[in-house]
Amino acid sequence: MIRQARSAYPLEACGLMAGDDNRVRHLYPVENIRRSPVEYEMDPAEQLRAMIDLEEKGWELIAIYHSHPHGPQVPSATDVDQAYYPEAAYVIVSLLDQQPRVRAFNIVAGQVAEISLHVM
Secondary structure (H helix, E strand, C coil): CHHHHHHHCCCCCEEEEEEECCEEEEEEEECECCCCCCCCCECHHHHHHHHHHHHHCCCEEEEEEEEECCCCCCCCHHHHHCCCCCCCEEEEEECHHHCCEEEEEEEECCEEEEECCCCC
8 A cells, every 4th residue: 555655656546445354355456547646536447346356255345545645644625525435444645754654534424533553
């Protein structure tokens, strides 16, 4: 995820995390068709392929991730407005000051709550 964010810099990168029991088993990098440093929109065909694949594997959508190349690791107003999957975590990779920082959030009905990440 961090490698993808760095590779896409100065544009936002995005993708999906899938797995089971709240454990990520696979990352699905998805092209940001906005090609923007301040917003993302997943390529619909790639996103659909990822969703079909994770369902075929019996996984669930654990998180949606994207990068903030020049901003903090907190959801923007746009991120909150476009949080269409309340059951998924929203992970943000900030590359502000070139030092990657990662945080995760639940975003439900416009309410943002930070959640912990455990890297194994």
